[in-house]
Amino acid sequence: MRILDEHKINPVNDRLGIVVTDVPGAGGANHRYVINGFSASRNASSVEDDADACFILFQNGPIAEAGINGITQEALLAVVADRLRSFQAGDYACKENACALTHIEEALHWLQQRTIKRMRRGVEGTNVI
Structure with missing residues (x-):
């Protein structure tokens, strides 16, 4: 697990945490990131009122073998x-x-x-x- 902090510069970004939660894959890059430190209940565009984290899941493995299993x-x-x-x-x-x-x-x-x-x-x- 690693914590990223290069985004921190102002009160909103200071509250947002970014955590890398998996081990690097074959290419050396990670695939799962969690951004937390917010409450979606106060966001008019939210569809999940109780969300307090956002998960970013990148493609993991070659598409020919693993299919499309994450974003790019x-x-x-x-x-x-x-x-x-x-x-x-x-x-x-x-x-x-x-x-x-x-x-x-x-x-x-x-x-x-x-x-x-x-x-x-x-x-x-x-x-x-």
Whole structure:
């Protein structure tokens, strides 16, 4: 178990805990993260009134063998990009959000380029390097 704290900078982020709860897989990355320290009962968008944690489960194992069993980094980045685009379209637009969005879009681009290369080599969805 590891605790991440690089997000801590203000009162809301100081309260949010991020815990890595599994062991790294074959590629060296973890697959299960828990974010806690909040109460969904006070969130108008919540469908679980008593939730006090969010579980993020990433794909674990090659798709050809394990099937699709979790989310991807690309999917998570797409969610963050969507939120930043929404802020940029409204009253919260600012240079910092624009810069963050640019870098998230760039990260997504490079992850997609990696996938395209793996698809061309015929190794996407496998543990072949």
